[in-house]
Amino acid sequence: MIFPWKRRKAGRAGARKDEFLDVELTIPTYFRCPISLDLMKDPVTLSTGITYDRESIEKWIDTGNKTCPVTNQVLRSFDQTPNHAIRKMIQDWCVENKSYGIERIPTPRIPITPYEVSEICSRIEAATQRRDAIKCLDLLRKMKNLAKESERNKRCIVQNGASCALAACFELFASLSIEEYTDLLKEILSALTWTFPLGEKGISKLGSAISLHCIALFLKGDDLSSRKHAVLVLKELISEDQDFVNSLMEIEGTVEALFQIVKVPICPTATKACLVVIYHMTLSQNSEMITLKFVEIGLIPFILEILVDGDKSICEMALGILDHISSRDQGRKGMYENALTIPLLVKKILRVSNTATRFVVSILWKLCMGENENAVVESMQLGAFEKLLVVLQVGCGENSKAQVTELLKLMNLYKDELDCYASSLGFKFLKRPN
Template identity: 50%
Template structure:
């Protein structure tokens, strides 16, 4: 394997311009047989072939049961033996070629084992039951440190039931602290945030009344990282387990805390996670949607919708669709000057998801406007004036999902009836369009 002068390889080799021949050759036995790149963490299979750990683990995890070189069968659970000799030779080679820009490969950390993880979790479970805060902080810190070292460590920790132990510890301290979360609870949430999706046992512990009180406390008053982790746990609970949505939404102070994060954003990540959590809540029950609408969420979202990125737009329109499923949410939308113009503008402009939500919101507003809007047909008239008719015709021509197609067709019928009335819009605006009905 050679690297030409002036090019930097993925393992940090840069041949200097003045190098004889313009090339730097990497010894063949230093290269992983899978990637052909310099090995950073050489490990040997029982077949005697040495690979870079990341590559051979990916090979085995993909379902392969043989050694890539020898084709001999290898058990998936067999340990990979670190090849310290090859690793030291590679490091010596890197040092010897330092003048050519070769960077020394650092000594890799030894991956954690199931036995080590089980021991830490056992100690954590016992310490949390005894209420030993310093010891629990130390153990949770070890878990986070190990999980942060490599994806392999994280998988090992998750597979050994860490989420259930951490959730139980969170519930235990929540009972002691009675809704006044302390540092240990925020540290536990930080560890849990890297272990999604959570299992049923973990979700049950975190959805207990005392745990929800602590979550609300952190969402409301924690630092930036703590609030982000707490919101992500709330989001995990409501989008993973439909049975828990009501309990989480009804937790005292939860709705208010989430709405405050939208009204007074502290980071885009927190905002997006809060929007997803609210989406599942307002989509579950009309009463929940009405409660969020009563907090003034509709105008806040409509103002934010004017200028936001694609991901946020999708989430905001999703929440608005849920809020407009209740009368209070629709009333708030009718009273906001931006509602119809901004929704029509988003159709076919941002993404398929945004288009579907925008059509659904307009459909809910227009079909109920006769009964609910103070101005009667004002919603339909405004939709015509801002080009909804043309947008919906184009949408049907381009194609969309069946549910969106039905709503768009019904909207066109409502708009078609209104556009014939001179007080709504000048029909000359549509003289080039053929009537589809």
């Protein structure tokens, strides 16, 4: 196969450094992975005798395929034997063609095995029982370095009990002294963000009162990385077991700490995780008290701001929170007082996803049916009537259908007073969201 490469011009006096010459370079076919057709970085051979790049064949197998892509034979085993001969030939070829700008492919590291992961986890558990924080930190950093080497290593670590060992370690040292073992606890929290799911034992350790208290302290701290890791772990915990919400709400300052992450974003990932936690909190047994607290500290304007340019998942979660807030009198009052509420809600109808539209319909229904004439009039002026008609046409759930019908009947009462109908809006060309 022939690939175009750019080589710096040579042999001409005064040639500028940024001048390049287009050349064509042939890459031997047996150097290319049969799946990706790229130069192999880590060639491995299957039981069928065909060599692939490790990353490509692992993706093939991980998606559920059980055959050799080239021969279509059923694989007797999924073992992948490193093909050192081909790898050495590829490296030599790269060196020979260095003048064409080709960099030598580094010798790949041998992937970690499940046995090695189990061995590290056992050593962490033993060090935890001895209360040897230094050894735990050393083993944890070794595990993190192995995970950084490749996605395969990371998957192997996750699948072989790492999270359970780390959760137990976190709980023990948090119970001894958070101040004394801050560095270790921060490192564990960082690792836990990519080692979920925990499993039953791990959840019991990380979801204990001691562990949650420690996580909440990091959530309220000044270290941005620790705050990010804390909210990511809380999101995973709550997603696995809703009961942790009540325990979390009993910790003083948690609501304010979550609000700060929404108010002063750390990163999109942290914002999304924070919204998930808040969403579950507004669904809890103490939802009324929590909702009022979020409204009082000023959450609504920042949730509305997120809606302006948030991506699909963030918009869905933000609208879900507003839907819960609008179920309360104080929440509706706070939304009425914000000038962006109705315009943003109407704009999001049929613009994000079916889930987002369902939330918007529910929120508008609560705002308009709450005997607030201004909400009805403003919605109509912004084109909500026409958009709601389209929602019925493209289809929606029974609950949403009933809410849309009631909204249309209510808005219809104002049709003689407002000139808000525009038959030329072209909604018939609107595509149904995914």
